[in-house]
Amino acid sequence: MQYLMVKTCNYILLSLSLITGINSQLKAQPSIHLIDSFRVEALQVFADNLDHVYLLNRNGVLSKRDDKFQIKYTYSRVDYGLPDDVDLTNPLHTLIYYESYQQIIILDNQLSTIGSVDLAQAGLFDVRAICYADDNSVWVFDHALRKLIKINNSGLKEQESIDLGLRGNEVNITKIIQRNEIVYALDTGRGIYTFDRYAGFHKLMQIAHIHNFWIDRNTLLLLQYHQLHRIHLISGAEDVIELGDINIKDENLLIENGKLWVLNRGYLLRYRLNW
Numbered sequence: 001m002q003y004l005m006v007k008t009c010n011y012i013l014l015s016l017s018l019i020t021g022i023n024s025q026l027k028a029q030p031s032i033h034l035i036d037s038f039r040v041e042a043l044q045v046f047a048d049n050l051d052h053v054y055l056l057n058r059n060g061v062l063s064k065r066d067d068k069f070q071i072k073y074t075y076s077r078v079d080y081g082l083p084d085d086v087d088l089t090n091p092l093h094t095l096i097y098y099e100s101y102q103q104i105i106i107l108d109n110q111l112s113t114i115g116s117v118d119l120a121q122a123g124l125f126d127v128r129a130i131c132y133a134d135d136n137s138v139w140v141f142d143h144a145l146r147k148l149i150k151i152n153n154s155g156l157k158e159q160e161s162i163d164l165g166l167r168g169n170e171v172n173i174t175k176i177i178q179r180n181e182i183v184y185a186l187d188t189g190r191g192i193y194t195f196d197r198y199a200g201f202h203k204l205m206q207i208a209h210i211h212n213f214w215i216d217r218n219t220l221l222l223l224q225y226h227q228l229h230r231i232h233l234i235s236g237a238e239d240v241i242e243l244g245d246i247n248i249k250d251e252n253l254l255i256e257n258g259k260l261w262v263l264n265r266g267y268l269l270r271y272r273l274n275w
């Protein structure tokens with residue numbers, strides 16, 4: 001009996017220390033430090049989980065850079081123009097989306113085309129947000145149907161959510177991300193919807209005026225005006241990171257692997273987020 005009580009107490013203490021550790025990490029004053037900067041000609045910056053950086057220029061050319069920031073590979077479709085979305089969740093299965101053509105192009109890690117999905121053939125005509133699904137399928141949100149839908153590389157539907165507008169709500173999903181079997185969908189007017197891997201609706205995190213969001217290291221980061229709101233996905237603890245005098249717009253800001261990238265007046269600035 002005494003052994004059982006000691007073991008139970010140790011378990012409780014261990015659990016408390018883990019929770020305290022998570023909370024103390026968030027309570028520690030976060031900081032942002034400039035690492036370096038590069039002169040570039042680009043409209044948008046992207047990065048993968050292997051710390052490769054990708055730049056999209058005004059001619060629609062996507063270039064992959066090495067650790068010395070030299071161009072390794074490039075991709076472009078002159079006939080399609082500028083991509084509307086680039087998803088690098090899996091750098092071996094990069095998704096390039098052209099909304100005007102309802103076309104998703106799939107690239108390998110050398111930016112060579114290995115496949116494509118015609119959303120119109122799948123009966124989807126108003127898709128404005130896409131993302132990689134963890135089984136090499138694709139999540140899309142169709143605004144006409146007001147549904148989150150998973151399709152495979154042949155364009156066949158595998159899963160779909162309920163109609164999010166059934167209660168008369170306006171739905172304006174601008175970005176979707178899947179992490180750890182949960183799909184997050186940003187509605188700029190209402191907050192973030194979450195779904196399970198089968199497109200089952202989970203909940204709506206009602207947070208107004210979110211301009212953009214990222215998920216990095218079990219942390220949900222929300223851009224609101226000139227602040228990053230940080231929510232730990234396990235403990236639920238929250239805090240705010242002030243961006244100071246960093247000149248940002250939601251389209252020129254990126255967070256990946258604990259780094260913050262900012263495009264500003266012909267320069268790409270790389271910061272380290274310390275938290």
